[in-house]
Amino acid sequence: MLRFEHVCKRYPDAGDALIDVSFRLARGEMAFLTGRSGAGKSTLLKLIAMMEQCTRGNVMLDGKDITRIGERKIPYLRRNLGLIFQDYKLLNDRTVFDNVALPLIVSGYSHQDIARRVRAALDKVSLLGKEKKYPLSLSGGEQQRVGIARAIVNKPKMILADEPTGNLDPDLSAEVMHMFEQFMQVGVTVLIATHDVELIHRLGHRVLTLDSGRMLAN
Amino acid sequence: MNMKRQTHRKHTGQRLLEKLQAYLLNHAHGLFSSLGRLSRAPVTSSMTILVLAVAIALAGCFYIVVANIQQLTGNLQASNQMSLFLKEHVNEAAGQKLADELAHHPRIENIKFIGKQQAMEEFKANSGFGEALNALEGNPLPNVIQVLPKNVLDNREALDVLMAEFKQMPQVDFVQVDMQWVERLQAIMRIAGRGVTLVGILLGFAVTFITGNTIRLELHNRQDEVFISKLVGATHAFIQRPFLYTGFWLGFIAGFSAWLIITIMLLIIETPVEKLSGLYNSSFQLLYLSFSEFILLLMMASGLAVLGSWAVLHYQLRQLKPQ
Numbered sequence: 001m002l003r004f005e006h007v008c009k010r011y012p013d014a015g016d017a018l019i020d021v022s023f024r025l026a027r028g029e030m031a032f033l034t035g036r037s038g039a040g041k042s043t044l045l046k047l048i049a050m051m052e053q054c055t056r057g058n059v060m061l062d063g064k065d066i067t068r069i070g071e072r073k074i075p076y077l078r079r080n081l082g083l084i085f086q087d088y089k090l091l092n093d094r095t096v097f098d099n100v101a102l103p104l105i106v107s108g109y110s111h112q113d114i115a116r117r118v119r120a121a122l123d124k125v126s127l128l129g130k131e132k133k134y135p136l137s138l139s140g141g142e143q144q145r146v147g148i149a150r151a152i153v154n155k156p157k158m159i160l161a162d163e164p165t166g167n168l169d170p171d172l173s174a175e176v177m178h179m180f181e182q183f184m185q186v187g188v189t190v191l192i193a194t195h196d197v198e199l200i201h202r203l204g205h206r207v208l209t210l211d212s213g214r215m216l217a218n
Numbered sequence: 219m220n221m222k223r224q225t226h227r228k229h230t231g232q233r234l235l236e237k238l239q240a241y242l243l244n245h246a247h248g249l250f251s252s253l254g255r256l257s258r259a260p261v262t263s264s265m266t267i268l269v270l271a272v273a274i275a276l277a278g279c280f281y282i283v284v285a286n287i288q289q290l291t292g293n294l295q296a297s298n299q300m301s302l303f304l305k306e307h308v309n310e311a312a313g314q315k316l317a318d319e320l321a322h323h324p325r326i327e328n329i330k331f332i333g334k335q336q337a338m339e340e341f342k343a344n345s346g347f348g349e350a351l352n353a354l355e356g357n358p359l360p361n362v363i364q365v366l367p368k369n370v371l372d373n374r375e376a377l378d379v380l381m382a383e384f385k386q387m388p389q390v391d392f393v394q395v396d397m398q399w400v401e402r403l404q405a406i407m408r409i410a411g412r413g414v415t416l417v418g419i420l421l422g423f424a425v426t427f428i429t430g431n432t433i434r435l436e437l438h439n440r441q442d443e444v445f446i447s448k449l450v451g452a453t454h455a456f457i458q459r460p461f462l463y464t465g466f467w468l469g470f471i472a473g474f475s476a477w478l479i480i481t482i483m484l485l486i487i488e489t490p491v492e493k494l495s496g497l498y499n500s501s502f503q504l505l506y507l508s509f510s511e512f513i514l515l516l517m518m519a520s521g522l523a524v525l526g527s528w529a530v531l532h533y534q535l536r537q538l539k540p541q
Binding site: 001049051072073075076077078079089090091102103105106107108109110111113154205206 | 236237240241243244259300442443445446447448450451452453454455536539540
């Protein structure tokens, strides 16, 4: 599903963020990406999300080389990805329903399809009753679940999560992780960047560790 | 198998229809949500619209003023009819004889002799001096031959040659092209017409840039929305759609307001203009913008606004990269 081959990323002003990183993720695999702050976790996720391009090496996503992908193709490839952020990145002037519907509207789904899929996604994160609420009236955990619903509503092949439990208490974190495991079980590839070591060990999935831009344990 | 294919075809057809529906719905949503957004920030929106409207109205007023003057001068036929004023010692018989000779001239279309007596009577009738002219001892008016040259209307040089020829005649005192002032006025109006075009272009640029800048600010205010849309796979076309509609509305409403401004200004000056035209015994009717001109104004205003928005979006959306 995902393949990194000798990937290097150098920022003109900040130097090397990733040095010769190589790894593979199989379809339906779930993995954690860890490392201290500044180790290159975010950079690695940005390369997959096509927000950055690597300086050297190759990135393959779902059989396609996205290393130097054209600007015009990026939107269509991003529709295969579900992105989840630490700060949720919700639109606060739109309802929960509209937030979750955004990826579907963007892809040109019909009105009926949108309503059906949004409800299904909200049901999966147990927020079905809150579709008319605005994000700021929800708790942090609920907002993160809205973010997760938005990430899965399009039935993506891969989910990328950047510190999804960073702002949540342990109980909520466990709940969120349980959701990710459910997605994995239906064949979605999940990559989670986190430094919550305890959680990682408890769940016992594959761990990719970055240190100063290099991949240590794989 | 065949049935399966048929249902499959029907299914794709239906899907295509649904896609089209979704696309149109998205456009409709962009059209109305952008209008709603403008109305939710009434002060900012109305200030932008007013600036645009004033710019458009300026161009429009200049245009309508020139159109009105052109209407006035357009009725005047510029002809090259000239008058040959004969010298004092040439009596009416000699003048008539000269006119008869000139009638055979190859360059002359038509000729008319106006004797001094006839001229005096016409002058009395038309000038309003009437009786006062009776007090004059003699008739101070000269004999005149009116000459209409053949098709040399467009040819200044041929006309000059003809004038020089007349001037050299011993009986002729001086030659005057009667309606030369009309031609000069029309030349001035042509310059004014070109001025309207230039001012229009300049103010068109202003409309384009003002809208572009407004959209740029709007884009920065809604940066988060743009980033998030990009991250969930929105194309540039999708992201810029509501902004383009905002630009359209700005131009459209400004165009309509400009039409209002122009019409109100014309209404204000209509009475004094009618008074003036009455003093000249003229049936001058003040021209307003016609319906087709009104539609053209709306189309140009919204078109330029969309153009300005599009240029800014085209450039800025590539710069805005999600972090």
